[in-house]
Structures are given as structure tokens and as C-alpha cells.
Amino acid sequence: MATPQHEVTSATPASTSPTAIRVALLGCGVVGTEVVRLLTTQRDDLTARIGATPELVGIAVQNLETERDPIIDRSLLTTDAEELVTRADIVVEVMGGLDTAGPLLHRAISHGAAVVTANKELLAKQGADLHNAADAAGVDLYFEAAVAGAIPLIRPVRESLAGDRIDRILGIVNGTTNYVLDQMTKTGANFDDVVAEAQRLGYAEADPTADVGGHDAAAKAAILASLAFHTHVTASDVSCEGITGITAEDVKWSKETGHVIKLLAIAERIKNNGTEAVSVRVHPALVPNSHPLANVDGAFNAVFIEAQAAGPLMFYGQGAGGAPTASAVVGDLVSAARHRVLGGTGPQRSSYAEIPILPAGEVRTHFQLRLRVADEPGVLAQVSQQLAEQQVSIETVRQILDQRPLDERAAESETPTAELVVTTHEASEAALAQTVEALEGLDVVTKIISILRVEGA
Amino acid sequence: MATPQHEVTSATPASTSPTAIRVALLGCGVVGTEVVRLLTTQRDDLTARIGATPELVGIAVQNLETERDPIIDRSLLTTDAEELVTRADIVVEVMGGLDTAGPLLHRAISHGAAVVTANKELLAKQGADLHNAADAAGVDLYFEAAVAGAIPLIRPVRESLAGDRIDRILGIVNGTTNYVLDQMTKTGANFDDVVAEAQRLGYAEADPTADVGGHDAAAKAAILASLAFHTHVTASDVSCEGITGITAEDVKWSKETGHVIKLLAIAERIKNNGTEAVSVRVHPALVPNSHPLANVDGAFNAVFIEAQAAGPLMFYGQGAGGAPTASAVVGDLVSAARHRVLGGTGPQRSSYAEIPILPAGEVRTHFQLRLRVADEPGVLAQVSQQLAEQQVSIETVRQILDQRPLDERAAESETPTAELVVTTHEASEAALAQTVEALEGLDVVTKIISILRVEGA
Numbered sequence: 001m002a003t004p005q006h007e008v009t010s011a012t013p014a015s016t017s018p019t020a021i022r023v024a025l026l027g028c029g030v031v032g033t034e035v036v037r038l039l040t041t042q043r044d045d046l047t048a049r050i051g052a053t054p055e056l057v058g059i060a061v062q063n064l065e066t067e068r069d070p071i072i073d074r075s076l077l078t079t080d081a082e083e084l085v086t087r088a089d090i091v092v093e094v095m096g097g098l099d100t101a102g103p104l105l106h107r108a109i110s111h112g113a114a115v116v117t118a119n120k121e122l123l124a125k126q127g128a129d130l131h132n133a134a135d136a137a138g139v140d141l142y143f144e145a146a147v148a149g150a151i152p153l154i155r156p157v158r159e160s161l162a163g164d165r166i167d168r169i170l171g172i173v174n175g176t177t178n179y180v181l182d183q184m185t186k187t188g189a190n191f192d193d194v195v196a197e198a199q200r201l202g203y204a205e206a207d208p209t210a211d212v213g214g215h216d217a218a219a220k221a222a223i224l225a226s227l228a229f230h231t232h233v234t235a236s237d238v239s240c241e242g243i244t245g246i247t248a249e250d251v252k253w254s255k256e257t258g259h260v261i262k263l264l265a266i267a268e269r270i271k272n273n274g275t276e277a278v279s280v281r282v283h284p285a286l287v288p289n290s291h292p293l294a295n296v297d298g299a300f301n302a303v304f305i306e307a308q309a310a311g312p313l314m315f316y317g318q319g320a321g322g323a324p325t326a327s328a329v330v331g332d333l334v335s336a337a338r339h340r341v342l343g344g345t346g347p348q349r350s351s352y353a354e355i356p357i358l359p360a361g362e363v364r365t366h367f368q369l370r371l372r373v374a375d376e377p378g379v380l381a382q383v384s385q386q387l388a389e390q391q392v393s394i395e396t397v398r399q400i401l402d403q404r405p406l407d408e409r410a411a412e413s414e415t416p417t418a419e420l421v422v423t424t425h426e427a428s429e430a431a432l433a434q435t436v437e438a439l440e441g442l443d444v445v446t447k448i449i450s451i452l453r454v455e456g457a
Numbered sequence: 458m459a460t461p462q463h464e465v466t467s468a469t470p471a472s473t474s475p476t477a478i479r480v481a482l483l484g485c486g487v488v489g490t491e492v493v494r495l496l497t498t499q500r501d502d503l504t505a506r507i508g509a510t511p512e513l514v515g516i517a518v519q520n521l522e523t524e525r526d527p528i529i530d531r532s533l534l535t536t537d538a539e540e541l542v543t544r545a546d547i548v549v550e551v552m553g554g555l556d557t558a559g560p561l562l563h564r565a566i567s568h569g570a571a572v573v574t575a576n577k578e579l580l581a582k583q584g585a586d587l588h589n590a591a592d593a594a595g596v597d598l599y600f601e602a603a604v605a606g607a608i609p610l611i612r613p614v615r616e617s618l619a620g621d622r623i624d625r626i627l628g629i630v631n632g633t634t635n636y637v638l639d640q641m642t643k644t645g646a647n648f649d650d651v652v653a654e655a656q657r658l659g660y661a662e663a664d665p666t667a668d669v670g671g672h673d674a675a676a677k678a679a680i681l682a683s684l685a686f687h688t689h690v691t692a693s694d695v696s697c698e699g700i701t702g703i704t705a706e707d708v709k710w711s712k713e714t715g716h717v718i719k720l721l722a723i724a725e726r727i728k729n730n731g732t733e734a735v736s737v738r739v740h741p742a743l744v745p746n747s748h749p750l751a752n753v754d755g756a757f758n759a760v761f762i763e764a765q766a767a768g769p770l771m772f773y774g775q776g777a778g779g780a781p782t783a784s785a786v787v788g789d790l791v792s793a794a795r796h797r798v799l800g801g802t803g804p805q806r807s808s809y810a811e812i813p814i815l816p817a818g819e820v821r822t823h824f825q826l827r828l829r830v831a832d833e834p835g836v837l838a839q840v841s842q843q844l845a846e847q848q849v850s851i852e853t854v855r856q857i858l859d860q861r862p863l864d865e866r867a868a869e870s871e872t873p874t875a876e877l878v879v880t881t882h883e884a885s886e887a888a889l890a891q892t893v894e895a896l897e898g899l900d901v902v903t904k905i906i907s908i909l910r911v912e913g914a
Contacts, residue, residue, distance in 0.1 A: 034766065038620055038621070038766060042620070042621075042622060045622070045687070045810075046620065048687070048807070048809035048810070049619055049687065049807050049809070144617060150764075150766070150767035150768060150770065151770060152609070152612075152613035152617030152618065152770070155609075155612055155613065155616060155617050156609035156612065156613060159609075159612060159788065159791075159792055160601060160609030160612050160613075160785065160788045161609065161784065161788055162506055162787075162788050162791040162792065163495055163499070163503065163783075163784060163786070163787025163788040163789075163790060163791045164495070164499075164784040164787065164788065165499060165502070230502070230505070230506065292752075292773065295749075295752065307607075307784060308780075309491065309495055309607070309780040309781060309783055309784035309787075310607035310774060310775065310780075310781050310784035310785070311607060311774065311775045311778075311780070311781055312774060312775070313607065313608060313609070313772075313773065313774035314771075314772075314773040314774065315770075315771075315772060315773075316749065316770065316771040316772075316773070317767060317768065317769060317770035317771065318767065318768045318769070321768075323765075323766040323767075323768070324766060324767050324768055326620075326766055327618065327620060327621040327764060327766035327767035328617065328767070329620070330619075330620025330621065330766075331616065331617045331618055331619050331620040331621065332620075333620060334616075334619040334620050335616055335619065335804070338804055339801060342801065342802065342805070343800060343801050344796060344799065344800045344801010344802060345799065345801060347792070347795055348799070350505070350506050352505035352506070353502075353505070
């Protein structure tokens, strides 16, 4: 990872006055505008809570001419972000992206400013550099808004659970995919149609790849895993599968088996052959209806945490949107500002535990396989045999008569078929892949319809 | 409130060495034992997270001879708590009660120690004194475990939401009552039988008054309201009604109308005739099945928060028990210890807003009234008239034929009766009380069967 290329000045506190805290805002989109609204409408309350007034000293934007909400004082707008960050006590970054934001935040830190950022991509890819710089400079680096929007999650994981041992995190941390899966569940519509509708309603981007491909959730998983396990996990350590392969039939079947399909960000601490490893991954999964995450619908986010002493915990709320994200940003700003007034900083990075990443093939979970098979005696025996040979143990099997229209069936196979829904006990990804390969080689298996993981059982 | 009666020495940090943090534990019951277990089993991790080793220097107990878990090093036991608190950097109080714990914590603070306490009663009744002492001494006062056990809640309300404006908190914060109501819902049994069973299973105390009377929840409501609204709320400001009056029939009826009965701790910020007031109360309420709190069953706790920018948030987890409570305690201990190592303190008390308490009669909510009435024409008109005269607006009315056995009916009234279930729009407690009085005066109303508030609609 590249070292930041800029001058480093001494990190003396840059406050001009003990009665004011200078705040620089980088970015003035939906979130930035709501940050300004909170700083403006809650000014007296924030002043009382901090013990000094948070004064917005500038807002860095790309284009001074863009039309903006009337709450924005246009005299604060500047295109010179590099200069702006040198005259602030706290730099709030809500512009996103790597190439501009990264160097600007390093520059801010090197000038002694505390940093509040909502930039999950930057944290997931270059978080270690940023943490190291902040620790060296003795300034705060807060990022509550980077994961699960308004939900207080980073602070609880980083501080409240610092005396406990977190074993597992299961998170619904992407509102777009949760909305899409939810609509597929409620309406029975297929993926493409729901995404098109979500785009029309503004719930999905014109290019939805980062969301539906799972990449947004993967960045958040890396951030959460690093904090929860006190180790280094970057976006590239996260194995990632999106929801583009989820069909209306998968959704229909999830209901039949008492599940709901969710895109999960998963971080697990695992004993692997006596040594410890972490698995960090994003994929769609069948979640039992009885699990607290199953009821999280629409654009809401929720994160389920299992800690050894605390037991199960869940955090629920809005994961995106201007005002909810701004709530998290300004909460961090108040913490950083209080430290400016009272001295000290928040907890530094805790990454003493260098825990290796578990190879994707060694991850163990439950699977649900749906197979189209010949409708003849002995098929189940053959299928069971293949699973047993790969040490994949069957938990339940259900056989369903083929209910498709005759012409559709005939196009695929001339012999009568049935469907098998096999749920496995815990098995490794590698064993499952080998099992699938073996099943594909069986004459009696005409098609592997779907393979879905089951989580939270 | 009494001023603490003891000498005040200078608050110089008492750490003997930068590599160790001296921890004194007051109390060694279920929670204290689990605190020791975490400090012992997680010692290396805690040391890495803090940057110094948390060393248990003593455990104050009432009786040195009591049999204890083998994790307890008996050489640390002492009956001299007053001496113990003078030789610690952090004093952890899990003994409970007011008379002994209060002066001990003041003594600890005056000797420069940070305090971590799970003592909700002390905080709700004498919290202001304790906060003032801690702020004056420049030491941390943490109390995550005092409300909702393992659930990170105090820190999110106090820090994460410090940039937002909390309007309302609805909490299931007492596991015993939630378990009792849950069992009444699941089995149809009556209150006394379920409480007896809960006592047998260890889910309820031999004297369950503090729980079923709502007093435990009221202390927690006071603590949450103070933090959320940056004001002073003490236990005596909380209007409190327990669950002893909830009948099996109430529970049955809640199901029929799509609700579940929960004991709620409620803190609301209200505009009352143009000025702001807070209502803090504890009472059983009908919660719609669709509300996230409705699914919180068994001994779990959950707290639902509505903030202006963040929107709805929910926090869920175990509200009691040794290990869960210890998780919260040791999380606080790590925060306080980090401050000892790195300098600074956590956020001080923020109680700048002196918001008056709304008189109980002015609280506005929805009500469900169940009335036994004469089964004759014109009854609904008479009942409606009485509500209208008190400005209580009806949302729905449902009339049910009397399904009781004939002999039971005859014992109460000689004429045929029916039952009316009336749900109101928002009305004040005072107006509702007057309405009930007026209804009792009607010849056609033979009995007011129950009055329940509806929350979370």
C-alpha cells in the first residue's frame, strides 16, 4: 500500500479558540447537506454538548455553480479542499472515493485535524494507513457512518464489546439488496424487474453493480471484522458473491422451507486445525424465519453479533439516506470535538491480533441444494452416496414432484423428473464443490437448480 | 439529596505503573464472579487492547467464608471496601444498593479512581451527585451495565446519538416481566401461576415486587431519559405501573386485536402548549404485532429509539445474567483503562437542558377500553357520547357477544350483556380518567373490564 505523499507538519492542536471548533466539510451531496442541516439547526444543543461551538469553516465541492439546498451558505463553498483541510480542527469527509479523499485525509491528519469519515471503500482498502497516521498524530479517526448508516455499531463493537470476545457477526448492511430481495419475496417478481423498479424509485443506482454484486457489503464486512477481531482485514480478503443469481424460484422455495433469502456480510472467528482464523465473506443465504434478521425488511439494515459473554445482540435501523447517515457523522463529530475541548482522544486502532484469513474453501456452513433428478427408484440412494463420499452429511431431504408445465419439462428431459431439496449439516465449501461436481456426473441428476448457503440456523 | 460525607483528597492519577491498571471489585455475586472470569480468561487480550494489564487488586465482600467459584482468588477477598477503593485506578461496583455503594463510590472518586457501576438504583436516585463528583475529579463514570445488561445502549445514546435529537425511547428493559408476559401469552396461564413458575425456574426473585411492580424498569427509564434528553430525571419523576393487574383475559384479548402486552419503559420529549416537557413512565401497553418490539420474547431486552435524523433504531440482547452483564462492565473497564493509559476521559455528564417533567395526567397516548354493557339498542350511542364529551375520539369499536358461561353471567347481572372494545385516538390520561368515571356512572355499563394503553402504533 502506498505511503501518503505529502509534507508532514507538527501535530499541534489547531484550535483558534477554546470556544469554537473549526469544522471543514469535504463533499456536499445528500449526506453533506444533511450534516450542514444538523450543524445549523442543532447549533445551540451541539454547543452545549461539546462545550464549544462547532463552526463550519468551509465546504469543499467540485462545482461552485451547482444548485444546492438553501441550508447551504454558499460563501463557505470552495474548490480548494487541500487548503481547507489545513484550517480545521475536525475534517468531515462525505465525498467518497479513494484517489482524492485518501490524500486529503492524510493531509488533514498531518495538520493535526481529527477526521470523521463515512468512506467505507477508503477504510476497507487503505484503513491501516489512515489509522496509523491518526495514531501517530494523536488525533481521532471516527467512522460510524461507514457501516450501517445511522445504526450505532462501530462504537459498540470498538468500545462497548472491548471486554468481550466476538465470535461472529451476521449483517444485513446493504439496503438496496435487502429492498430487492424483500420485493422479490413479497411480489414473486424476478430479479431484473425488481431492480428496474428500484432504480425507478431511487432505491438502486443507475449502475447497481456495487450493491447487487456485494462489493459495498464486502467493504463493510472488512471494516467490521477488523474491529471485532482486533486484526487486519481488507476488502481483498473478503470472498464476495452478490444476489444477481437469485431467481424468483429460489425465493419461492425459501418460503416453502421456512427461510428468507438475505444478502449477508459475515465475519467469523474459527478454530481451524487448532489455530485460529477468520472468515470474512458476503453472499446470499437462507435465514430461518425465526432468526431476528429474518424480519428486517425494506431498506433497513441490521447487524447480529454473537459474543462469548454478551451472547446474541442485534442492532437495527436505517442503513443509508442523507439524514440517517448525517446523524452518525455528527455523533462522531461531537465525540471528536469533546476531545478537542477536554483533551484526550477516542480509542486508538486495536489490531494486535494478526489472525490469518481462512481460505474460502475451508469455510464451513450449511447448504441447501435443489436438484432435478430422474423420477425413478434408487435416485436418492445414488445422490446420498455421492454426498457421503465427500463427507457431506445430510440433515433433511425432501422430494417434490415436478410441477412445471409439460412442454417446459419435455424441453429439458424426455423422462419424468422430480426435484430433491437437500439440506446438509455443516460442510466445507470445498467439499460441497466436489459434491456438486460428482452429482453433475450422475446420469440421474438432470440439473443442479440451485445451491444456497443456510446461515443463522 | 445528601452531600457525600467524607474527606476529599487531590485527584492525582493513582496508577502505580504505566504497565498495570489497578482494579478494585466491589461485590462478588453472579455478576462479580463473571467480571473476574473475563479479567482472568481474557487477560492477554485485554492487556493488548488497553496497553496495560488490568490487575485485580482486591474484591470487597460481606463474608470471607462464603463458598465461591474457583475462578475467584480468595487471597484478594477483603471486607474492608473503604480501604480497597483507595488503592485502585478503577473501581468496579456490582454490589448494588444505595447506602453502602454510594459513599464507597464517592470515596473512590475522591481518591482519583474511575468508576464503573451496574447500580441502576444508585444512578436513578443519586446519579447527579455521582456525576458531579466524577466531573469535578476529572475521572470517568461509566454504567453501561445499569440498563439492558449486555446491550450496548448507554454509549450509543450518550455518544453515537449526541449529534441527533432523540424524541422517544420505548424499552423492554426488565427480563422478568417480559418472561412472565411472554409465558402468559404462550400458555394462556394467569399472572400468579406464571410468576410462581418463574420463581421456581430462577427467572423471578422470591420477592418479585421490584420487577413486576415496574420499579426496576422505572430506574432504567430515569437513566435513559436523563441521557437522551440531556436533562435531570430521577426515579421519583417516573410514573410507574407494574404488570400485577394484567389478567389472562387481557392477554387473550391483546391477541384478538393484533397486539402483544409488554411492560414498557417510555421516555418522550413533548411539546406541551408551546413549551417542551419530558414524559418518563413505565406501564404495561398493547404493542402492535408489526412493531419490532413485539417479537422480543423470553428474558431478552430491547430498546427502540426514535431520533429525528437517524429515524427508528432498535437494540436487542440479553438484559440480565452474570456473563452478559459482565460483558458490559468489562467493556466500560477497558474504556476507563484506555483513558488512564492514553490520557483524557470519556464524555462528561451532559445535562444542560433543564426540561420540566410533564405531569402524568397530561401524557397523551392511545387507549383500549374493554367494557361490559347491557345488550340493548342505544348503548353504543350513550358510550360514544360520554367519550365525545371528554374530547376522547374513538378510533375503532368492536362489539362482542358475552361468551361467558350462563351462571357466571347471572352472578353479575340479570340482563343480557355484551362487551365493547373501544380503541381511542390519542387522548390525555386525565381525559381518559374522567371518561372512565363518566362511563361508570352509566346504567348501561355494567363493568369496566380493563383499560390498557397502546404504544408504538
